[in-house]
Amino acid sequence: MTIAIGEKIPSVDVMTVNAEGPQKIDSAQLLGSGKVALFSVPGAFTPTCSAKHLPGFVEQAAALKAKGVDKIVCMSVNDPFVMKAWGEAQGANEAVEMLADGNGDFARAIGLTMDGSGFGLGERSQRFSAIIENGVVAQLNIEAPGAFDVSSAEYLIKQL
Numbered sequence: 001m002t003i004a005i006g007e008k009i010p011s012v013d014v015m016t017v018n019a020e021g022p023q024k025i026d027s028a029q030l031l032g033s034g035k036v037a038l039f040s041v042p043g044a045f046t047p048t049c050s051a052k053h054l055p056g057f058v059e060q061a062a063a064l065k066a067k068g069v070d071k072i073v074c075m076s077v078n079d080p081f082v083m084k085a086w087g088e089a090q091g092a093n094e095a096v097e098m099l100a101d102g103n104g105d106f107a108r109a110i111g112l113t114m115d116g117s118g119f120g121l122g123e124r125s126q127r128f129s130a131i132i133e134n135g136v137v138a139q140l141n142i143e144a145p146g147a148f149d150v151s152s153a154e155y156l157i158k159q160l
Contacts, residue, residue, distance in 0.1 A: 001111050003110040003111055003112070003137055005137050005140055006137065007137055008028070008136055009032065009110075009132055009135050010027065011026055011028035012027045012109050013025070013026060014026075014027050014075065014106055015080040015099065015101075017084040022080045022081075025099070027106050031073065032135035033070075033134055034133075035068050035070050035071075035133050035138075036069070036070065036071045036132040037057070037069045037071070037129070037131060037153075038073045038131075039053065039072075039073075040074070040075045040101075040125040040127065040129075041075075041125070042126070042127055043078060043124060044086035048148050049127075052152070053151065054090050054092055055090060056152050057072055057074065058091060058096060063153075063157055064157060067160035071097060072097065074087070074092070074096050074097070075099045076099075076100065076125060077100075077123065080099075080100040080102065083098040104123050106125075107123075107124070107126070108123075112125055112126045112142065114126045128140065128142045128151050129151040129152070129153075131156065131159065139156070139159045141156070141159075
């Protein structure tokens with residue numbers, strides 16, 4: 001069942017990489033305070049994700065913050081080292097927190113998985129964006145398969 005507006009973000013371990021190496025972070029704790037712009041992509045370094053989705057949030061970070069967003073988080077079903085490298089390659093690490101949902105646990109917990117096996121990707125997260133306020137989903141924008149319309153930073157800014 002897909003998470004809905006008004007529901008709390010589940011508590012699932014996701015990963016990041018810092019100076020000490022890979023670190024587990026509880027999703028409910030990370031996304032549970034303040035106003036968070038969360039977006040998820042099917043895969044790091046993939047065409048639409050690298051050409052449009054992540055760059056849009058990097059470019060619009062100041063505008064999102066001006067609208068009251070405390071934190072911008074990008075999540076994908078990739079390992080934490082890939083997410084760190086992708087963030088570095090995109091110049092995102094100052095503006096966007098890069099999180100790995102390596103096993104797809106978060107995507108499954110919120111009911112937003114997709115089957116990317118036809119492209120050699122296996123189970124992935126659907127492309128979406130959300131505004132989370134103090135751990136509760138306030139806005140949720142789920143893309144149709146293959147689309148990039150409602151999950152962009154620009155679309156999210158209009159909702160704030």
